[in-house]
Amino acid sequence: MKNVIIIGCVFLLIGCKTKTVNGKQIGKSVEPTEMNTADEAQKNKAYELGKRVLMTCNDIKFKPFTQSEATDKVIAKSTPENIKKICVKYSLKYGLFKDLEFVEMVPNKTDNTNVFRFKALFEYTKANKEMRVTMNSENKASAISTKDWKDEFE
Incomplete structure (x- = not known):
């Protein structure tokens, strides 16, 4: 019985440290209080x-x-035409954009990037969107996307 509990704890620890998302190894998320100055500047x-x-x-x-x-x-990919398409859809559905609220930073160990998750705040309270900005090691945005908000990083 003791061995089963110990093995279960080991699996739990391994499962909490990293996970694979779309074939990439992702570390555990970093809260705002745990960020160093370089991560803060990137954020x-x-x-x-x-x-x-x-x-x-x-x-x-x-x-x-x-x-x-x-x-x-x-x-x-960020041409005025593409952004205008997104904006027309969001303005009709969610109203005016107000601000972004930082939620977490998720380091990606496979390609040495950081994924910053922000909750997008709009005029209508039903708006539940997420803005993800992926920053590479050169401190450049390597991806910017919006998704429906989910509490867990996927």
Whole structure:
């Protein structure tokens, strides 16, 4: 009986440390109080970039990303036309964008990136959206996406 409990505890510890999402090894999430200064700076940059995309929905003026802010892939996909499509849908469904609320940082050990999760706050209380900004080791946004909000990282 003792061995079963010990083995169960070992599996529990292993299961809590890392998990695989879409074939990538993801570490446990980092709370805001556990972040170092480099992570804090990356979080602030991720916040500014994510907010810039959603603020476009309010004022219809999108300032394109520069080479120092985002990777070529993100710059290519964040065209004014693509952002306008998203904004039209979100404005009708959720109202005006208000702000982003930081929830957690999830380090991705496979490709040395950090995924910053923000809860997007809109005018209508029924809005339940998430903004994810993935920052690479060069402190550039390598992915920006919105999803329906889920409490657990997937």
